[in-house]
Amino acid sequence: MNQKLYLGIDCGTQGTKAIVLDSVSGQVLGQGSAPHTMISGANGRREQDTGQWLDAFVQSTRQALAAASVDGQAILAIGVSGQQHGLVLLDEQGQVLRPAKLWCDTETTPENQRLLEQLGGEQGSLERLGLVIAPGYTVSKLLWTQEQHPHLFARIAHILLPHDYLNYWLTGRSCAEYGDASGSGYFDVRKRCWDLPLLREIDPSGRLQAALPELIEAHQPVGRILPEIAGLLGINPNALVSSGGGDNMMGAIGTGNIQAGIITMSLGSSGTVYAYADQPLISPHASVAAFCSSSGGWLPLICTMNLTNATGAVRELFNLGLDDFNARVEQAPIGAEGVSMLPFLNGERVPALPQATGSLSGLTLTNLTQANLCRAVVEGTTFGLRYGLDLLREAGLRSHGIRLTGGGSKSPVWRQMVADIMDTPVVCTRQSEAAALGAAIQAAWCESAGVQNLAELCERCVSLDLTSETRPIAANVAAYQPVYQHYRQQVAALQE
Numbered sequence: 434m435n436q437k438l439y440l441g442i443d444c445g446t447q448g449t450k451a452i453v454l455d456s457v458s459g460q461v462l463g464q465g466s467a468p469h470t471m472i473s474g475a476n477g478r479r480e481q482d483t484g485q486w487l488d489a490f491v492q493s494t495r496q497a498l499a500a501a502s503v504d505g506q507a508i509l510a511i512g513v514s515g516q517q518h519g520l521v522l523l524d525e526q527g528q529v530l531r532p533a534k535l536w537c538d539t540e541t542t543p544e545n546q547r548l549l550e551q552l553g554g555e556q557g558s559l560e561r562l563g564l565v566i567a568p569g570y571t572v573s574k575l576l577w578t579q580e581q582h583p584h585l586f587a588r589i590a591h592i593l594l595p596h597d598y599l600n601y602w603l604t605g606r607s608c609a610e611y612g613d614a615s616g617s618g619y620f621d622v623r624k625r626c627w628d629l630p631l632l633r634e635i636d637p638s639g640r641l642q643a644a645l646p647e648l649i650e651a652h653q654p655v656g657r658i659l660p661e662i663a664g665l666l667g668i669n670p671n672a673l674v675s676s677g678g679g680d681n682m683m684g685a686i687g688t689g690n691i692q693a694g695i696i697t698m699s700l701g702s703s704g705t706v707y708a709y710a711d712q713p714l715i716s717p718h719a720s721v722a723a724f725c726s727s728s729g730g731w732l733p734l735i736c737t738m739n740l741t742n743a744t745g746a747v748r749e750l751f752n753l754g755l756d757d758f759n760a761r762v763e764q765a766p767i768g769a770e771g772v773s774m775l776p777f778l779n780g781e782r783v784p785a786l787p788q789a790t791g792s793l794s795g796l797t798l799t800n801l802t803q804a805n806l807c808r809a810v811v812e813g814t815t816f817g818l819r820y821g822l823d824l825l826r827e828a829g830l831r832s833h834g835i836r837l838t839g840g841g842s843k844s845p846v847w848r849q850m851v852a853d854i855m856d857t858p859v860v861c862t863r864q865s866e867a868a869a870l871g872a873a874i875q876a877a878w879c880e881s882a883g884v885q886n887l888a889e890l891c892e893r894c895v896s897l898d899l900t901s902e903t904r905p906i907a908a909n910v911a912a913y914q915p916v917y918q919h920y921r922q923q924v925a926a927l928q929e
Contacts, residue, residue, distance in 0.1 A: 438462075438507045439880070440497070440668065441687075441873025442490060443514040443680060443866060444595055446471070446481075446535065446702050449489035450866045451497040453508075454873035456885070459893035461864055461873075462503060465496025472532055477539030477780065480532040483521055486595070487602060494666045505668035510880035511603065511658065512675040512872030514683035515596025517616040520574040523591035523601070530585045533595060534574045536616075537703070537738060539780045542787050544580070545573035548618075551634065555719045561631075563622035564615070565719035568780075568787045569738075572618030576635055586636075592644045596677045601646075603674045604656040609646040612682035612727035622723050622731070623713050651676050651727045652887075654879045675879035678727030680868040681705050681734055687871030688836040688862050689895035691728045691887060696822070696832040698851065698859075699867070700841025702742045704818045707734035708830050716828035720783040720821065727875060728887055733828060735783045735821030740814045741841050743776035743791070747810045751803055755844075758807055763846045765808035767853075767909060768916040770800040774809040775923055776817070783821045784924045794923070811847060812854075816920040819854050835859040836897070838867040848901060853909035854917065861901035870894065 436455045443450045448468040452461050467489035472480040498505050518536035523529055534541070545568040552558040558565045566572055571594065579586045593601060594617065597609050614620045619631045626648070632641040649655070655674045663670040677683070681699070684690075688697045690709050699705045707724075714733040715723045726732040748758045777789040793809070835857050841847050842861045852859045864870045874894050878887045 436507070437509060437877065438503060439873045439876040440494060440508050440511040441514070441869040441871070441876065442494070442511065442599070443683065443869035443872060444486050444490065444516065444599060445680060445868070446516055446537065449486065449493045450869045451493035452866060452869045452873055453497050453501040453503060454870065454877070454894060456877040456890060456894060459896070461870065463497045463499070463501025464866065465493035465500060467492035474540065477542065479535045479538040481535060483529045483533050483598060486599065490599065491665055494668070498667060505666065508668040508672050510654070510673040510675055510876035512683070512876035512879070513596050513599045513603070513677035514680045514868040514872040515594060515599060515613065515677070517594070517613060517679040517681060518569050518571050519595040520571050521593045521595060521598040522578065522585065522589050523593065524588045525590045527591070527601070530588060531582065536569045537779055538574070539568050539787055541573035541577040542568040544576040545570070548573055548576060559715065559717070562618070562620065562628060563713055563715050564722050566618040567782055569782060570616060570618035572631070575641065579636065589640060589644050591646065592641065593646060596679065597646055600655045600674055600677055603658050603662055605659055606656045607646040608649050608655045608676070610649055610651055610676040610678055610727060611725035612651065612732065613679035614648065615724035616679060616722065622725055625725060649676050651678070651729055651875070652879055652883055673876070673880050675876040676727065677872060677875070681707055682724070682727035682732060683868040683871035683875065684838060685709060685726055685732055685871065686728055686874050686891065687864065687867035687869070687895065688838060689891040690836065691726070691891055694831070694833055696835045698818060698835050698837050699839040700740055700837060700847065701839035702740060704737040704740035704814060705734060706818055706821050706825060707732050708825065708832060714828055714830070716824065718824045718828070720785050721824050721828055733825060733830065735824060737783050737814070737817040737821065738779045738781050739776045739817070741839070743778050743814050744810050744841070746778060747807060759844050759846050761804040761807040762811050765802070765804040767912040769805040769808040769812060771795040771797070772800050772805040772809045773919060773923065774813040775927070776810055776813040781817070783817060784928065786927055789927060811850060812916065813920070815850050815854050816917055819917060820921070820924070822855055832857065837861045838865060848903040852903045852905045854913050856905050856910045858902065858904045860903070861898045863896045863898045
């Protein structure tokens with residue numbers, strides 16, 4: 434039987450996932466995963482030890498190969514998806530200088546504010562970069578390092594995003610591609626190039642500029658895997674490593690979202706909503722990130738900081754398993770009898786409230802129940818996604834359906850809630866690890882040197898789970914309207 438095997442890796446916040454894809458049949462043959470832990474501080478610090486990523490990469494790859502019952506020597510190429518915005522700093526020897534600061538780190542909010550003012554505020558940032566830099570972006574992490582760790586700053590030889598770092602580990606080559614680079618805060622998304630003057634403003638010596646990785650196109654490979662890493666992973670030493678990309682860019686490919694009309698919504702630790710555009714879709718709203726895609730176009734996107742991390746916190750509070758939690762959500766009516774939760778446990782990016790905290794309101798002696806609290810947290814997180822979708826629609830985005838991915842998409846009650854709150858049909862992709870799948874599909878595209886058309890690969894390898902298809906129910910859509918408006922009023926009060 435003719436097979437063409439590719440490895441897709443997704444290095445996320447909570448762990449690394451690996452899949453083995455056969456691009457001929459379009460089937461995922463095996464999967465593996467390994468966890469990461471977080472270094473947290475009360476000041477909004479969220480960091481990770483990059484050594485854990487490498488261990489998890491090896492562990493999840495070996496698991497996936499074993500589960501697929503295939504010989505690793507048959508792997509033709511690897512694609513890597515990584516959490517966006519993280520900062521990995523290397524010295525001249527290629528050694529990591531300190532733990533990676535992550536996308537969800539808000540410790541650098543003051544530095545981001547200063548940089549934003551330097552750019553001329555939100556309007557200045559939009560005009561210069563095509564997006565508004567947010568506290569989670571990479572650029573403020575560089576300024577923070579310069580101020581907090583000047584001795585380490587002086588040793589910087591490579592500035593890499595998480596997926597760039599994994600590609601460097603695999604190949605020894607320092608590269609970046611347009612999609613993930615878009616979220617750095619020192620990249621012009623219209624012209625698709627680094628903003629070198631911005632880095633010179635932070636450090637006039639030119640050190641940062643010299644440490645930037647080389648930019649490559651989405652279809653270009655980084656290079657071949659290093660023999661010792663191939664040995665460690667148990668795969669073919671001639672395997673190519675594709676450009677890879679950020680988890681959202683890879684999630685777009687992994688949900689077949691490479692042409693206009695489809696919206697992908699991810700219900701993971703954070704929530705994201707994005708769609709393909711063939712032109713830069715620059716929105717006047719600071720919350721809409723006009724990123725490039727990793728398939729040759731653009732990927733206007735909104736990201737909320739709180740999703741399953743907030744629902745998980747409520748679940749743990751009541752010591753509920755997933756099924757019990759979902760049952761409680763279903764028991765409560767729409768609007769949770771007046772209980773509302775602003776689930777901003779990690780600050781929030783959309784709506785733009787980086788210093789916000791979570792809150793519960795509307796409680797009475799009669800409505801203070803487990804079911805209402807469980808429902809309120811799921812509704813609160815979903816309203817954040819609706820808020821973002823409204824911004825994308827205002828920017829001119831049109832869609833005929835939403836493709837759902839991430840852990841939350843497995844819940845039928847949550848799927849119905851998304852369909853009703855967005856007033857749009859939703860469907861899950863059969864492969865819930867969309868970013869890892871997208872990375873494997875991109876690897877196949879890269880390895881074929883463009884002979885295999887990306888759209889054809891997506892057609893073959895991305896399948897929809899039609900049993901998950903959920904349509905909005907008119908009565909529910911109407912019932913959610915006043916509840917959502919109340920959410921908007923609460924947000925507006927916080928923004929003032």
